[in-house]
Structures are given as structure tokens and as C-alpha cells.
Amino acid sequence: MFPSTSATAPRVLLPVATAAASRRAMAAAAASSANPPPPQQPAPKAVRVVVKGRVQGVFFRDWTVETARALGLSGWVRNRRDGTVEALLSGDPARVDEMLSRRLPVGPPAAAVTAVLPSPADPLDPSEGFQRKPTA
Template identity: 65%
Template sequence: MASAAFDCSQSSPSTKTVRVMIKGRVQGVFYRDWTVENASQLGLNGWVRNRRDGSVEALFSGKPDLVDEMEQRCRRGPPHAMVTALQVFPCNDDPGSGFQRKPTA
């Protein structure tokens, strides 16, 4: 189990935060709910939201290897999604605590 991912007893200087833009058939296929479930499972902080242009945007923050794992999962997405492009940008935004769905931007 990845129980260590939920250990918040000490802050780590090795936290990675990225903003991810996912394009393709990613709306109407439960992509956001799938993202919340997977990011929460990995113990990541951040958020996910639809964009008016049809893409999905997310912010992931946590241990670098877990953020990398989430990036790989996003390349596949849920069963009915078809990801055609995934862009990852280093980010300094505050991810907040926990992982949540945000309104469309």
C-alpha cells in the first residue's frame, strides 16, 4: 500500500507541483471524477476542471514519483477517454489540501 503518501507529519523539500493540460475526448467521459479518484488514491493535493475549449486542466502536487505516476495515468485516462495531447508545466501555485473538482474555466 502507498500509505506513506498520506503521511503529512513532516514537510518535505522534495514536493513537485505541475499544471497539466489534457486534450482529446476528455469531457463527458468522467475524466474529472476519474482524476479525483486517482489523485486522491496517490495522496496528491490539487484540483481538476474542464475548460471551455474542451480540454481538462489539473494541478497536481506531492512526492515527485507520485506526481510522475499521475502524469502517466492521465496519458491513458478513464476507459472512454481518448487523450491526444498532454502538456505538463512546472508550477508554483498553492495546491491547497486534498484533491478537488473545480468549476469550468
């Protein structure tokens, strides 16, 4: 048989005040992990974009309004007299990047985009929404 370890091992007893303080600390830690601070919103990003190709007369502006609103962006879109489409996109940086890199280069089915030329812009108030402007 093996000798009993309880007889040879020293026993450690915590004072009552220390045990209570330990329980309070554990409860506080559990409460803080249950209610984490709200996530920080990234600073809004805005870009002015000129889209070249066959982009007029193919539902491009209406498609841009629908797509931008679906992504929660604010801004505007309009035709330009030189045959391009111009847009201002403002909002969450990941969603602006999504519009720039994945949506605008493809456009609606009848479009044939040859270039998307972005430049920095000042962010808009999200309450402005996304609109279609007259030709400039």
C-alpha cells in the same frame, strides 16, 4: 605430529580499560544502526497540466480526483471551455510523475487522450487535498 602453535604464537592481551571501551563502542554502533535517522522526504513537486482529446463528458474529472487522491496528491481538476481538461497536481515527485506519465495519458475507459501538456507550478499544501473545480 604438528607442533603446537599456542606455545610459539605470541599472546596479545588487551588492558581491561581498552576491552571495556571496545565493548562500549560496539554497543553504541549497534544502537545507532538499530535506530537509523528518519528518511528525508523529497521536496514536493507541482505541475499544471492541460489534457487534450476526448476528455469531457467521459468521467475524466471524477476519475482524476479519485486517482490523484489514491496517489496522495493535492490539487484540482476542471473542464475548460476549449474542450480540454486542466489540472494542478502537487505532492511527492514520484507520484506526480506517475500521474503524468502513466495515468493521465490513458484516463478513464471512455476517454481518448491525444496530449498531456505539463508546465511547472508552485506546490500546494498537502492538507488542501484534491478537488474538482467548476469549468473555467
